[in-house]
Amino acid sequence: MSRRPEPSPSAGRAAAMRRTGFVHQALRYGSDVEFLGGTVDFVTDGLAAGDAVLAVVAAHNIRLLRETLGDGSRQVEFVEAGDWYDYPSRTLGRYHAYCDRHGPDRRVRVVGEPVWTGRSDFETREWMRYESLLNVAFADSRHWILCPYDTRRLPADVVRTAARTHPELDDGSISTAYADPADFSAEAERDARYPGSMPEAAEHIPITRDGSAAVRRALAAYARRAGLPEQRTYDLVAAAHEAVVNVLRHGGGQGVVRVHSDQDYVICEIGDEGAHTSAPLPDFPGHLPPGPRAPSGHGLWLVRQLSDLVTERLDPAGSVVRLYFRRPAA
Structure with missing residues (x-):
C-alpha cells in the first residue's frame, strides 16, 4: 500500500x-x-x-x-x-x-x-x-x-x-x-468500462522455452496486417518479447499470446500458467523507473513505455498482461 x-x-x-x-x-x-x-x-x-x-x-x-x-x-x-x-x-x-x-x-x-x-x-x-x-x-x-x-x-x-x-x-x-x-x-x-476477456476469435500463439522467435515473427506479421506503422510494429514486438521473457523466467515457462484488433487498437495479451518461483511483486510493478543498478523491474517499465496502454493481473496462480497499440485512423 x-x-x-x-x-x-x-x-x-x-x-x-x-x-x-x-x-x-x-x-x-x-x-x-x-x-x-x-x-x-x-x-x-x-x-x-x-x-x-x-x-x-x-x-x-x-x-x-x-x-x-x-x-x-x-x-x-x-x-x-x-x-x-x-x-x-x-x-x-x-x-x-x-x-x-x-x-x-x-x-x-x-x-x-x-x-x-x-x-x-x-x-x-x-x-x-x-x-x-x-x-x-x-x-x-x-x-x-x-x-x-x-x-x-x-x-x-x-x-x-x-x-x-x-x-x-x-x-x-x-x-x-x-x-x-x-x-x-x-x-x-x-468497473464496467474495463475491458473484458479477449474474444474467442483472437489469434493464439503458444509460448515455449525455445519458441520466443516464433512469437516475435507471428506478432510482427499480425501487426503489419492490422496496419500498424513499422516503428509501432517494432515497439509491439519488443514490448511483447519482454512480457514473454517474464513468462519464461517467472511464470512457469509456458503460456500463450493472444492477439486481436478492434477499430482502435491492436491488442496483445500474454498469459502464463502460474509462477513456480517468483519474488514478491511491488504494488504497482512497472509504473516506477527502476534504478540503473536494480536487479529487476526493467522489463515491465519498458513494456509500459513502449505500449499505449497496459493492463495487468499479476498472480502466482496465473498472470495476464495486456498491451494496447493504437491503430492509425482510417
Whole structure:
C-alpha cells in the first residue's frame, strides 16, 4: 500500500512555503478567473522559493498565465497539454525524467492539466488511475503537483473523481473522499468500462522455452496486417518479447499470446500458467523507473513505455498482461 502524501498544516497559503513532503492537489475551476486564482500564487510562490516550475496546460491557459505573470513567465517552462498527455505510462515517464533533470535537491512544482476530451470510457478510466498512481510514483519526493479540472467542459464523473485521486484540494484542505491508490486501482478493474476477456476469435500463439522467435515473427506479421506503422510494429514486438521473457523466467515457462484488433487498437495479451518461483511483486510493478543498478523491474517499465496502454493481473496462480497499440485512423 502507498504512503499517503503529507497533509496540509493548514488551509492557508501562508503555510504553503513550509511544505516539505509530496503534495498532490486538485483545482476545480469554472472560469478563467478561478483558474488564475488557483494557479498564479502557486507559480509565484514556487519561483520565490527557487523551485523549478513546469506548466503543462491547455493552450488557452498558457496564454492566461503568460499574460498574468508578465516577466515572471520567463522562469516557467510551458508545455501544451496535448503534447504531453498522450498515454498514461509515457506521461508518467516524462514527469519522472523532468524531475530527475532538476536533481533531487530542488523541488519541482507542476501545474498539470490532463487531456480528458476525445477519450473512450476505457481510456478515461486509465487516466483516472494515472492521477491516483501519481501519489505512489512521487510519494517519497518533495515535489508539488497541482491538477486543474475545468468544470465547464469536463464530464461530471471526471470532476467528481478528482477528489478521490487527489489527497488535497487547491486551498490545502484535505479531500475526505480520497481513496488509497491500491483500492482505487482495484475498483477500476471492476468497473464496467474495463475491458473484458479477449474474444474467442483472437489469434493464439503458444509460448515455449525455445519458441520466443516464433512469437516475435507471428506478432510482427499480425501487426503489419492490422496496419500498424513499422516503428509501432517494432515497439509491439519488443514490448511483447519482454512480457514473454517474464513468462519464461517467472511464470512457469509456458503460456500463450493472444492477439486481436478492434477499430482502435491492436491488442496483445500474454498469459502464463502460474509462477513456480517468483519474488514478491511491488504494488504497482512497472509504473516506477527502476534504478540503473536494480536487479529487476526493467522489463515491465519498458513494456509500459513502449505500449499505449497496459493492463495487468499479476498472480502466482496465473498472470495476464495486456498491451494496447493504437491503430492509425482510417
